[in-house]
Amino acid sequence: MESRLGFTCLWGWAFLLLFLSAPVVAEKVKLDPSNWGHSGGDECVSCHKKASAGVVTEWQQSAHAEAGVNCMDCHQAKSEEIDAFEHEGQIIATIVSPTDCGRCHDREFSEHKGSVHSEAVALGNADRSVLGDNLAGPALTTSGCDQCHGSVVKVKGDGTLDPATWPNSGIGRINPDGSKGSCSACHGRHRFSKAQARQPIACARCHASPKSPDQAVFDSSKHGMAYQAHIGDMNLDSDSWSAGKDYSAAPTCVTCHMGAAGKVAATHDVGMRSAWGLYGPVSERQHLVMFEDGDKREWPVSADAPKRGAEMQKLDGNPGTVKFVATPDRRRQVMSAVCRECHSKSFANGFMDQFDQLVELFNTKFGAPSQAIMQSLYQQGLLTPAPFDEPIEFIYWDLWHEHGAAARHGAAMASPDHSAFAGMYAVARSFYGEFLPQVRAVAGVGAVDLIQQHVLSQPAHNWLGQPDQASAVLGSLPDATGERRDE
Amino acid sequence: MSKASWLSQYITRHVLFALIIGSCGGILFILFLIEFDQYTGTEAFCTSCHSMSFAAEDYRQSAHFNSVSGVRASCGDCHVSEGIFAATLDHVMGVSDLWKQIFGPDYDDPVITALHLPEAAFAAREWFLRKDSATCRRCHEQEAIHGSRLHTNAIHVEDAKNKSCIECHYNLVHRKVPDQKTFKRDAWNRMIEEEFGLEAGAAERLMGGE
Numbered sequence: 001m002e003s004r005l006g007f008t009c010l011w012g013w014a015f016l017l018l019f020l021s022a023p024v025v026a027e028k029v030k031l032d033p034s035n036w037g038h039s040g041g042d043e044c045v046s047c048h049k050k051a052s053a054g055v056v057t058e059w060q061q062s063a064h065a066e067a068g069v070n071c072m073d074c075h076q077a078k079s080e081e082i083d084a085f086e087h088e089g090q091i092i093a094t095i096v097s098p099t100d101c102g103r104c105h106d107r108e109f110s111e112h113k114g115s116v117h118s119e120a121v122a123l124g125n126a127d128r129s130v131l132g133d134n135l136a137g138p139a140l141t142t143s144g145c146d147q148c149h150g151s152v153v154k155v156k157g158d159g160t161l162d163p164a165t166w167p168n169s170g171i172g173r174i175n176p177d178g179s180k181g182s183c184s185a186c187h188g189r190h191r192f193s194k195a196q197a198r199q200p201i202a203c204a205r206c207h208a209s210p211k212s213p214d215q216a217v218f219d220s221s222k223h224g225m226a227y228q229a230h231i232g233d234m235n236l237d238s239d240s241w242s243a244g245k246d247y248s249a250a251p252t253c254v255t256c257h258m259g260a261a262g263k264v265a266a267t268h269d270v271g272m273r274s275a276w277g278l279y280g281p282v283s284e285r286q287h288l289v290m291f292e293d294g295d296k297r298e299w300p301v302s303a304d305a306p307k308r309g310a311e312m313q314k315l316d317g318n319p320g321t322v323k324f325v326a327t328p329d330r331r332r333q334v335m336s337a338v339c340r341e342c343h344s345k346s347f348a349n350g351f352m353d354q355f356d357q358l359v360e361l362f363n364t365k366f367g368a369p370s371q372a373i374m375q376s377l378y379q380q381g382l383l384t385p386a387p388f389d390e391p392i393e394f395i396y397w398d399l400w401h402e403h404g405a406a407a408r409h410g411a412a413m414a415s416p417d418h419s420a421f422a423g424m425y426a427v428a429r430s431f432y433g434e435f436l437p438q439v440r441a442v443a444g445v446g447a448v449d450l451i452q453q454h455v456l457s458q459p460a461h462n463w464l465g466q467p468d469q470a471s472a473v474l475g476s477l478p479d480a481t482g483e484r485r486d487e
Numbered sequence: 488m489s490k491a492s493w494l495s496q497y498i499t500r501h502v503l504f505a506l507i508i509g510s511c512g513g514i515l516f517i518l519f520l521i522e523f524d525q526y527t528g529t530e531a532f533c534t535s536c537h538s539m540s541f542a543a544e545d546y547r548q549s550a551h552f553n554s555v556s557g558v559r560a561s562c563g564d565c566h567v568s569e570g571i572f573a574a575t576l577d578h579v580m581g582v583s584d585l586w587k588q589i590f591g592p593d594y595d596d597p598v599i600t601a602l603h604l605p606e607a608a609f610a611a612r613e614w615f616l617r618k619d620s621a622t623c624r625r626c627h628e629q630e631a632i633h634g635s636r637l638h639t640n641a642i643h644v645e646d647a648k649n650k651s652c653i654e655c656h657y658n659l660v661h662r663k664v665p666d667q668k669t670f671k672r673d674a675w676n677r678m679i680e681e682e683f684g685l686e687a688g689a690a691e692r693l694m695g696g697e
Contacts, residue, residue: 046646047642049638050642053638082674155674156674157674159669
């Protein structure tokens with residue numbers, strides 16, 4: 001055990017070094033310029049300037065145009081590629097996949113490859129089949145789920161793209177060439193503006209739902225306030241964009257989750273610095289498992305940490321060999337290093353402590369008890385195994401997924417309103433006001449023991465046993481002369 | 488010898504009759520060819536083979552069948568050259584299609600037609616290109632194409648200046664088939680199998696059993 005921990009530790013440091021030793025300035029393209037400037041590009045521009053002027057105008061304002069990278073450089077394809085088609089004498093493809101972008105942007109490509117973002121299709125499959133297919137239908141999975149998670153793009157036998165899977169710019173899109181992802185998920189085509197990708201709205205296209213209420217959370221945080229107030233000082237177009245050095249007015253999503261700061265290098269593996277998994281019914285600190293082939297996956301600390309060289313299933317279902325494991329503490333260290341560009345160590349640590357405390361509160365007081373009760377109801381056969389065919393399942397889902405996510409994200413990004421009213425208050429309302437009554441309805445007399453075991457045994461719920469503690473919070477002091485009747 | 492007697496020596500009554508009958512016959516033959524070329528270019532004639540009705544289904548959905556102005560191009564207007572000799576030649580060459588219809592694969596089966604469609608499309612495109620899209624140009628004047636969008640005319644006058652219509656405008660009327668350079672037989676077969684609910688490999692079996 002000790003040697004394994006030592007090993008994990010060693011590799012954890014290696015992981016940290018990986019962050020700290022890389023350059024702080026955005027990676028420059030190393031490929032020789034002779035690799036672009038396709039001779040067919042002018043013809044594309046001449047016609048598309050007339051046929052779809054918007055696309056051309058956007059491209060003309062891009063760094064690509066400035067560097068002489070034209071339509072053909074990105075859209076050219078080989079005849080044998082499954083989605084290749086003939087267009088005005090050229091063989092091209094509509095979809096420019098990460099592999100195509102990676103020809104020049106190889107570092108960004110390899111960082112994104114194997115990241116949790118790039119596995120968004122596999123990660124969304126369970127939700128997709130229930131929330132998409134069961135609760136709604138295929139039309140929703142196409143226009144909803146898949147637009148963020150990514151579709152599995154289907155090329156029909158006549159070379160056209162199946163409209164059930166395209167257009168799509170989901171971050172984990174599985175492309176006809178087998179690559180995963182869509183650079184245009186964040187980098188809007190065809191301008192591919194640095195400034196646009198660095199703004200919170202680049203993330204908010206998908207991170208705005210109850211599952212991931214990041215946009216609203218950021219907007220109502222001190223960071224969001226500073227960003228809105230000083231957006232003109234953000235130096236968003238700068239080549240080098242290191243927090244504290246190139247800008248200091250405010251952080252954006254990019255700053256903390258992937259941006260350069262001090263000795264911390266920028267990365268296109270956006271989930272790398274997140275120590276907590278905030279999405280589940282109960283949050284866990286998570287290891288980041290790195291595989292030999294560059295793929296990664298999250299691994300909860302409650303499970304045994306995998307050893308280096310061990311075989312382990314990757315997110316895409318294939319087996320992989322573990323290269324190293326980054327502990328949540330290491331991940332937190334990197335995130336905190338970003339904070340330190342503007343905040344003192346004690347400030348950053350204090351903030352992280354407040355965040356951790358709220359997550360633990362949610363976990364122990366509401367997340368774990370409701371999860372245990374639900375498991376018990378399923379085990380006793382009081383609920384059918386199918387999700388969402390009983391009212392309590394919606395209540396339970398909203399409790400951790402919607403309200404719980406708001407609370408935890410509020411704490412993670414310093415939005416008091418989300419921690420409180422959109423978060424923990426809504427969790428409590430859902431728990432005490434809807435969930436427990438439903439448990440009683442479903443389990444009948446059996447509910448008494450269940451609730452006693454998982455809820456009332458916790459001191460945090462002691463207030464329920466003090467019915468005489470009146471307060472004016474409801475608007476006025478109740479006339480507490482009547483006799484309380486026990487159940 | 489007078490001129491008249493010289494003529495009368497050769498143009499006997501019998502020769503005169505033969506000339507008149509021959510001329511009338513020739514005129515009638517030309518008229519017949521005109522009528523023949525015209526009739527054999529109509530949709531009614533073409534779709535008298537069941538296999539051609541599949542091609543007609545897509546055609547009837549196209550702008551060449553349903554135009555706002557009511558101008559309608561029928562099969563022969565696009566697929567048969569202008570001029571009696573060229574038109575007749577096209578029909579003579581077309582006999583090979585008739586031969587295949589009778590002695591070749593069962594094109595009346597929609598699956599068979601769909602499987603063989605790409606090669607037919609490639610041949611048709613090659614024909615259009617060889618003719619420099621002459622049948623398109625019977626109705627369409629490249630410089631006069633204005634379209635409904637702002638720069639359609641500029642594209643046709645500037646960017647498509649030395650191009651033949653078919654180079655850009657394929658997959659205009661009939662079922663979409665990729666260009667020959669990017670066509671993938673395997674993918675096409677799987678699509679047709681899926682479309683007609685056939686088991687995998689059925690396409691190869693059907694095509695092999697010609």
